[in-house]
Amino acid sequence: MPRSAPNALNKLLEGNRRFVDGTRVHDEFREDHRNLTSPQDPVAAVLTCADARVPPLELFDLTIGDLFEVRNAGHLARGPSVGSLEFAVIHLGVRLVLVLAHDDCGAVKAAQAVKAGEAEPQTPAIGCIMESIVPLLEGPGDTDPSLAAETLALAQLERIREVSDPIRRAEETGDVWLLAALVEHHGGHVRLLTLPPRDPSPRTP
Template identity: 40%
Template sequence: MCDSQACTTMASAPTRRLFLRMSGASAFAAALTGNLAVAAEPIVLPKPQNALSPDAAATSLMEGNARYVSGVTRRHDFVHEREALNNGQNPFAAVLSCADSRIAPEYAFDSARGDLFVTRVAGNFVNGDVLGSLEYAVVVLNVPIILVLGHDRCGAVDAAVKVATKEATYPGMIHSLVTTMLPAVEKVKGKTTNLLDAAIAQNVRDSMANLVAQSAIIQEAKKAGKLKVIGGVYRLSTGKVDLLES
């Protein structure tokens, strides 16, 4: 037997434990419901106009380039762009471009901030860092198109031509960089009267092929119809981008 106070304490203990369990369960349920509610909310894209199909993205790029060539470009609202992009990005295209200072993809396609995800390296070739960057653009940013952008009179490809035809050598890591473009030169050597132009175009095609061949992510997105990989050559004298057949 117990005294009245002890019995009261013992009798109330299960009630308190039950209350605590129920309170904890209610809190968990509320938290879970809240999380589900948040998850169910539609994703608000920073730039909804950038949610394009691969074909529409290609059209948008070339329309922008036509504006750039004509000199009649759009006026950009930098303040509004900063506000819209403060918490995220959803570019409509990824670009692998040469690092040449005379080429600015954002200008060449009359695009605004947040429109293009640009990776640049001299010679616009594919290495591990470039591939990882573009895979990020495909998987995380859901870009519908990748453009490999070369340009005429490319110094990196010209250096590769000199290695192939004159056994030229270059200091430091420059020679290593240049030799990555030798396969493109060798493929067209002896088949053209303008080796440099042909090698520039072939180098773009090789980079397009390497992106697909070396990345399961890009392969799968392309096979699913979610992604296109295209190539082009920028003309320094006019600003025009000529698309290449793959």
């Protein structure tokens, strides 16, 4: 299958469908998984939360070498994270960059508590995470963690476009798709939050 953004998205969504249906094909450790010497050839780059309940390889029914994962609490597009995504696009030829939010995000809920004056960041480093999330919590996102997670993901898309010339240019030419999605914890369904640019009526994910 040729490398392209549409093919990459199809591979991820088909894998997530298998995950949801309980028909994963990568659900067993195989001997070839021990071989890590082959060059990586990821189908996509995923910026997602560090939350242990959001393992991208499993959610998309992929295996070692298939996915370039960039993770931090709150899936924030900040310096090293954006640089990592640029590495995936420029050096690994990744054509799909997916910002993957999730339900029940602890970073989002902590930021909501900070914004409400109910809590303080426990350390300066945690404070840096809160400073990136709190300003985005407006309206329903003040109290609804899922809506806030969606808002946060969409804001990260814009942030990537703002700070990364190579990714923005690749998106403008259509070589790279930059999309956002959300994992529903109940069932593990990945729901697209933005539509692919060249397909105005994609199938329901």
